[in-house]
Amino acid sequence: MVEMKWIYEWIMIVYGLSLIGYFVDFIQHNRKVNRFAFWLLSIVWILQTSVIVIQLIGQEEFPIRTIQDGLYFYAWILVTFSLIVNRLFKVDFIVFFTNAFGFFMMTLQIFAKAQNDATEQSLRLVSELLVTHITLALVSYGFFTFSCIFSFMYLLQYRLLKEKKWNKRLMRLGDLGQLDNFSYIAAVLGVPLLLIALILGVIWGYTSGEEFYLFDSKTLGSIGMLVIYLVYLFLRVVKDYEGRTMALYNTGAFLFLLVNFFLFGSLSNFHI
Structure with a gap:
């Protein structure tokens, strides 16, 4: 549980930094900032995928049965699509707004999960x-x-x-x-x-x-x-x-x- 908690926290921190980078690029069209935001978002995808793999191994089924897991997987899909669009099509404004919504979904998932799992770690x-x-x-x-x-x-x-x-x-x-x-x-x-x-x-x-x-x-x-x-x-x-x-x-x-x-x-x- 402690390890998972730290993974969630790092996801939110890196995701937030990536979102800031994409916003700056959206406003100023800064390619260096865009590349930095892209690599931050790639780290988010790796961390999100790690959580899915850990849950898949532990539960021996795809973690999508609850609304919380569904929100998490939805956020993972948005990040995945954003990386593909950013890398192949360079449609930056879509990437920013998609990830603003994805960050919202990710945050909603964490709070909903903590609300239904009233453990000390979740409340913290x-x-x-x-x-x-x-x-x-x-x-x-x-x-x-x-x-x-x-x-x-x-x-x-x-x-x-x-x-x-x-x-x-x-x-x-x-x-x-x-x-x-x-x-x-x-x-x-x-x-x-x-x-x-x-x-x-x-x-x-x-x-x-x-x-x-x-x-x-x-x-x-x-x-x-x-x-x-x-x-x-x-x-x-x-x-x-x-x-x-x-x-x-x-x-x-x-x-x-x-x-x-x-x-x-x-x-x-x-x-x-």
Whole structure:
């Protein structure tokens, strides 16, 4: 049981890193990141296949009789198809969205299995995944904070340049294009982390037996925050908006983040 628990944990860790890599490639079309994400996903497939083989040997039948095993095998199929598509057809956007759904299925399987198997190891796994949810959410907040700081520095330098208040201190703020790009990169890293955190949190809420409301203020606020930053990336990547307009938008998005963290968090029934 202990060995299987560690395999599940490593699957989720590597799968999450792969998902982040595919998201970055989806946004920036970075082939190096794509290759790295592909090899991470290959490791996920090897670990998933190992679990199936171990269960097959131990049970002497194909492990697909329960809903939990079915979800696991479904996630394995999605990973398998994703590897084939990524390697042969190079349709990257399908790979990212398929694996976002596959990660959801994998997480749902682990929580459902732990709920039906109330052993100490299973309950500990649920607790660890909850900690992962909180940690990833806070790390994503960190990236969004850096993104906002870069946007604020951009707006400050933009105003000083427009008013022709050039001095040596202004040079220390950095180049406008550089600040704009750093702000964008930080948001790109923050979005997939927040997405994974929301997936873990929602599934934990429905399967842990604890009090949970999908329409809780903090839950809805977090979903709204994800949508706001997705719109930011859409405007940046698809509409080619940049500069002052995106810096103002990003600053407003961060203000909503603060409202969600402090106000919606205090109004929540179960968030702290």
